[in-house]
Amino acid sequence: MSTDVGLDAIFFDIDDTLFSTSVFAEKARRNAVDAMLKVGLRSDRETLMQELKEVIEEFTSNYDKHFDKVLLRLPEEATRGLNPSILVSAGMTAYHDTKFRDLKVYDDVYEVLQQLSTTPLVRGVISAGMTIKQTEKILRLHIYEFLTPNAIFITDQIGINKTNPKLYSRVLTTLNLDPKRTMYVGDHPRNDIDPSTSSAS
Amino acid sequence: MTVWNRRSGRHSRSPGRTEPRFEIHDFYELRDILREHFKVMI
Numbered sequence: 001m002s003t004d005v006g007l008d009a010i011f012f013d014i015d016d017t018l019f020s021t022s023v024f025a026e027k028a029r030r031n032a033v034d035a036m037l038k039v040g041l042r043s044d045r046e047t048l049m050q051e052l053k054e055v056i057e058e059f060t061s062n063y064d065k066h067f068d069k070v071l072l073r074l075p076e077e078a079t080r081g082l083n084p085s086i087l088v089s090a091g092m093t094a095y096h097d098t099k100f101r102d103l104k105v106y107d108d109v110y111e112v113l114q115q116l117s118t119t120p121l122v123r124g125v126i127s128a129g130m131t132i133k134q135t136e137k138i139l140r141l142h143i144y145e146f147l148t149p150n151a152i153f154i155t156d157q158i159g160i161n162k163t164n165p166k167l168y169s170r171v172l173t174t175l176n177l178d179p180k181r182t183m184y185v186g187d188h189p190r191n192d193i194d195p196s197t198s199s200a201s
Numbered sequence: 202m203t204v205w206n207r208r209s210g211r212h213s214r215s216p217g218r219t220e221p222r223f224e225i226h227d228f229y230e231l232r233d234i235l236r237e238h239f240k241v242m243i
Contacts, residue, residue: 006239006240007235007239007241010235013206016206016208016209016211017206017208020209021209022209022211106208106227106228108227108228108229109228111228112228112229112231112232112243113228115232115243116235116241116243118243119241119242119243121241179202180202182202183202183203183204183222184202184203184204185203185204185206185225185231186203186204186205186206187205187206187207187208187209187211187212188211188212189205189212189216189217189221190212190217190218192203192205193203193205193217193219193221194217194218194219196203197203197219197221198219
């Protein structure tokens with residue numbers, strides 16, 4: 001039995017909603033450290049994974065010199081006689097190769113987005129992160145064709161973080177949407193559900 | 202209105218202050234909600 005008023009728009013978080021960010025990142029990082037070992041880095045996979053994990057926690061996932069920092073944290077003998085740039089490039093290349101090969105939305109997500117694209121609903125994303133990285137994901141996940149072009153909102157581009165209800169108010173205002181007729185799908189109770197609920201009240 | 206996608210399971214132990222309107226584990230469940238509650242023809 002329907003009790004709802006109707007729907008004009010639906011927005012999606014990207015990471016861990018449209019695809020498994022966690023599984024992808026683990027695989028890409030593992031491939032990266034394996035590649036660094038293959039070109040001669042003297043360490044072991046688990047040590048490197050742990051150092052990489054700490055670097056990402058300390059410098060954030062958007063930092064662009066994770067592998068350089070990992071090398072700095074290893075004993076000197078780990079890189080002696082090796083060109084550190086080759087080691088970093090090996091890691092970066094393997095990471096990006098994994099991205100080109102394995103970045104995919106869940107099958108059910110692709111199917112439902114494709115179906116939604118045949119409806120008059122506004123179909124958008126509200127995502128946190130660096131603009132270029134999030135838009136790259138939209139393109140690599142092959143979902144851009146299913147989205148409404150002016151309904152893509154990325155925190156870095158807007159200047160408001162996801163935890164701030166103003167972000168969702170901005171989305172509604174920009175597209176002249178009624179919050180009661182707008183849906184947002186996200187995976188994080190405090191970063192997605194709480195602030196978007198607050199913006200509608 | 203909000204939909205909590207619980208598929209990843211990463212945040213199951215970190216409940217927020219507000220209740221989501223719906224909870225799903227995959228997009229087929231989302232499709233059912235859209236059809237049943239909002240008459241979206243997909």
